[in-house]
Amino acid sequence: METVRCNICGGNEFEEALLTKDFEIITTKGSLNIDVRNVVCKTCGLVFQNPRFDEDEAKFFYTNQFRDEINSNDKVNGAWIRIQQKDFLINNLPAGRIGRILDIGCYEGYFLHLLENMGWEPYGIEPSVSSVKIARERYGLEVFCGIFEESNFMEEFFDVISIRNVLEHIRDPKYFLQLACSKLKPFGYLFIEVPNLYKPFTTDLNDFFSFQHLYHFSPVTLRNLLDKVGFKIIYQEECSYPALRILATKDENVPGIRYENDYAAAVEIIRRYQVNRVENIELINSRIRQFATRLSNKKVLLYGAGFNTEFLLNNCDLTELDIVGLSDKNGEKHGQTIFGYKVYRPDEVINLEIGAVIISSYKFQEEIYDEILFYEDYGIHVIKLYDNVIWLESVK
Numbered sequence: 001m002e003t004v005r006c007n008i009c010g011g012n013e014f015e016e017a018l019l020t021k022d023f024e025i026i027t028t029k030g031s032l033n034i035d036v037r038n039v040v041c042k043t044c045g046l047v048f049q050n051p052r053f054d055e056d057e058a059k060f061f062y063t064n065q066f067r068d069e070i071n072s073n074d075k076v077n078g079a080w081i082r083i084q085q086k087d088f089l090i091n092n093l094p095a096g097r098i099g100r101i102l103d104i105g106c107y108e109g110y111f112l113h114l115l116e117n118m119g120w121e122p123y124g125i126e127p128s129v130s131s132v133k134i135a136r137e138r139y140g141l142e143v144f145c146g147i148f149e150e151s152n153f154m155e156e157f158f159d160v161i162s163i164r165n166v167l168e169h170i171r172d173p174k175y176f177l178q179l180a181c182s183k184l185k186p187f188g189y190l191f192i193e194v195p196n197l198y199k200p201f202t203t204d205l206n207d208f209f210s211f212q213h214l215y216h217f218s219p220v221t222l223r224n225l226l227d228k229v230g231f232k233i234i235y236q237e238e239c240s241y242p243a244l245r246i247l248a249t250k251d252e253n254v255p256g257i258r259y260e261n262d263y264a265a266a267v268e269i270i271r272r273y274q275v276n277r278v279e280n281i282e283l284i285n286s287r288i289r290q291f292a293t294r295l296s297n298k299k300v301l302l303y304g305a306g307f308n309t310e311f312l313l314n315n316c317d318l319t320e321l322d323i324v325g326l327s328d329k330n331g332e333k334h335g336q337t338i339f340g341y342k343v344y345r346p347d348e349v350i351n352l353e354i355g356a357v358i359i360s361s362y363k364f365q366e367e368i369y370d371e372i373l374f375y376e377d378y379g380i381h382v383i384k385l386y387d388n389v390i391w392l393e394s395v396k
């Protein structure tokens with residue numbers, strides 16, 4: 001682990017804001033346990049993990065993590081989000097503006113594909129080999145497989161650089177944005193989307209304050225960072241999910257030293273988040289008790305062998321359920337023992353003598369539900385755990 005200073009102001013005085021003790025991280029080479037510790041900078045209010053994985057530890061995790069299963073060949077993952085993002089960009093750029101766009105973290109390339117169809121010249125960067133393959137084969141896109149810091153684009157080459165849900169994972173966001181700034185033409189545009197600290201969602205605790213998120217930006221701390229690097233925000237909006245979108249322009253006249261201290265707001269939102277989290281755990285516990293009563297001693301399987309299940313097993317009371325195993329689409333997990341349970345293939349489930357499958361996935365609950373609803377034909381109830389999610393109101 002390594003200890004770092006505040007990436008925005010260089011400050012070295014922090015308050016511990018959120019601690020998840022003994023968090024178990026599963027990799028293909030076994031699991032590791034860490035305390036995930038988030039602090040608030042007293043000088044500027046930036047919330048970030050400190051200490052955090054050092055570079056070697058991070059590399060070990062990212063090299064050996066279970067890869068998300070790529071879905072079917074013709075299905076576009078998260079298409080509606082990419083369409084929203086494309087609309088945000090196009091609607092807020094000056095009318096008729098068109099040119100070269102670099103999408104950092106382009107995933108399977110659908111966002112770039114939408115822009116190419118409108119006449120943009122698309123370039124992508126993506127570290128996942130399987131995603132790059134899809135971007136190239138499905139859309140014929142030019143994608144650099146790797147990370148931005150190792151790419152080799154010319155200075156002042158792009159009209160727009162987009163960084164969608166990437167910045168929170170970056171070890172040195174200030175340097176990253178300085179680099180982006182240098183690759184943009186004068187008065188080029190920067191489009192950023194990040195999870196919004198002022199609007200965390202709560203039943204997916206491991207996702208918002210996940211150890212993979214090194215930084216938790218708010219509208220204020222993100223503005224502080226952009227000021228520092230030389231970008232002026234021209235438009236921002238909150239997403240329908242808990243994230244924040246910003247369009248900024250490269251502007252040498254930005255003061256570069258102005259900080260609004262977000263400390264008080266950050267501490268308050270995290271305090272409310274923790275209260276809300278306790279309420280949500282109680283909600284899930286009461287739901288599990290209802291299932292247990294209805295199932296009366298029938299055996300149960302949890303569908304999903306990822307972070308949601310880790311959260312569930314660590315934080316909730318499942319003692320009244322007779323859990324016999326897990327199932328997951330990810331072939332790398334089949335036959336393994338994860339969290340102490342055997343992981344079955346989805347097609348094996350109908351042969352197990354169980355009464356119900358509980359879907360333990362927050363993000364993909366609906367997709368999984370559609371895929372496994374046929375279990376009902378075999379007398380196995382398919383149960384959703386995460387309906388009626390409670391959302392926090394914004395603090396500002």
Ligand SMILES: [Zn+2]
Pocket residue numbers: 006007008009010011041042043044045046
């Ligand atoms: Zn700071």
